[in-house]
Amino acid sequence: MTKSADIELAAVSKAYGQTIAVHPVSLKIPAATYCCLLGPSGCGKTSTLRMIAGHESVTSGDVLLGNANVTDLPPASRGTAMMFQSYALFPHLDLVDNVAFSLKMKGVDKEARRREALEMLALMQLEPYANRRPAQLSGGQQQRVALARALITKPEALLLDEPLSALDPFLKIRMRAELKKLQTSLGISFIHVTHSQEEAMALADLIVVMNAGRIEQAATPRQVFEQPATAFVARFMGDHNVISGRVVESGEDHTVIETTAGIRFQAPASAAPVGQMLDLALRTDRVVIGGEIEPLLGFNGVVSGVEYLGATVKIAVAGAGIDEFTIVTSDAAYFAMPVKPGDAVPLSWSARDVITLGKADA
Numbered sequence: 001m002t003k004s005a006d007i008e009l010a011a012v013s014k015a016y017g018q019t020i021a022v023h024p025v026s027l028k029i030p031a032a033t034y035c036c037l038l039g040p041s042g043c044g045k046t047s048t049l050r051m052i053a054g055h056e057s058v059t060s061g062d063v064l065l066g067n068a069n070v071t072d073l074p075p076a077s078r079g080t081a082m083m084f085q086s087y088a089l090f091p092h093l094d095l096v097d098n099v100a101f102s103l104k105m106k107g108v109d110k111e112a113r114r115r116e117a118l119e120m121l122a123l124m125q126l127e128p129y130a131n132r133r134p135a136q137l138s139g140g141q142q143q144r145v146a147l148a149r150a151l152i153t154k155p156e157a158l159l160l161d162e163p164l165s166a167l168d169p170f171l172k173i174r175m176r177a178e179l180k181k182l183q184t185s186l187g188i189s190f191i192h193v194t195h196s197q198e199e200a201m202a203l204a205d206l207i208v209v210m211n212a213g214r215i216e217q218a219a220t221p222r223q224v225f226e227q228p229a230t231a232f233v234a235r236f237m238g239d240h241n242v243i244s245g246r247v248v249e250s251g252e253d254h255t256v257i258e259t260t261a262g263i264r265f266q267a268p269a270s271a272a273p274v275g276q277m278l279d280l281a282l283r284t285d286r287v288v289i290g291g292e293i294e295p296l297l298g299f300n301g302v303v304s305g306v307e308y309l310g311a312t313v314k315i316a317v318a319g320a321g322i323d324e325f326t327i328v329t330s331d332a333a334y335f336a337m338p339v340k341p342g343d344a345v346p347l348s349w350s351a352r353d354v355i356t357l358g359k360a361d362a
């Protein structure tokens, strides 16, 4: 049986010469977690993954797996396995030999390693293709071979760098479900690097949102979506409007900010003092068009664009000094009262739908 272990990053950083790819980050990934490292290109997620794998040295800090400090151990001695984006299969070897490769390196005898490789291929439903070479397989099958090859070492954690990026959209969604099923049945942690928020939401128990070499938020998908910690997270996860303004009133039960256009909005009570800039998030699906505007909980805008998306309709509205203010409404609500670019519309929301955003730790 494969065992699973907690993974901990303790103030781990990475510099490539003058470039700081990862500032000191600390993170705990409990055993048997599906963790997604999520962020835009260049945010440091691959460097972080490679430091956990041991394919990249750490500049400072420690990597702990279970009770062991693995910071200075080579990849093969850590109890982790990595699946690469390109799969890195050997073109001249059949699937059995591809999957058995790491056992061969360990000196396992031929019969034993072929038996284990066939078991692993069976787990991946690839037994019928055991004697084929990688080029004779579809993209999805090649990916399963790469998974089998990584898992044959019985790792405590599997590290995956953009594992779905080479697949077409249809296969991507199918393989996504297979990855999740596999992680659940093996009961080990998967750490999966992706720049797709949709992929992370669909798969992860723990989403780690990274930006410019720092962790902006590490939480469950639901927390990240419903309580984004920072303006970056709210924007990156999408489906939120971010409203920036200066605090003009800081009371015990609410805060009031004023945008550059001089329009005021109410937010929950906050420690931010009068004069400080503050960002609020408001979900695009919580804004009502055409209702009564309660004081400080809405504004009059002008429709600048309408996108029909089938089940929903996305409406862009200009006004109040808020860039790209978006409303997503159901198709039924939209067609009951359609609007078009140029229409003046009152927009309103409830106080409970406004979230105060913080700043990432410096």
Ligand SMILES: Nc1ncnc2c1ncn2[C@@H]1O[C@H](COP(=O)(O)OP(=O)(O)OP(=O)(O)O)[C@@H](O)[C@H]1O
Residues within 6 Å of the ligand: 016, 019, 020, 021, 039, 040, 041, 042, 043, 044, 045, 046, 047, 048, 195
């Ligand atoms: N070997 C290297 N030498 C110098 N700089 C590097 C090296 N590898 C990465 N970097 C830089 O470190 C930063 C983080 O890179 P990293 O690959 O970790 O980001 P990423 O979030 O995985 O991006 P992507 O999604 O594009 O792979 C980037 O600015 C990148 O240019």
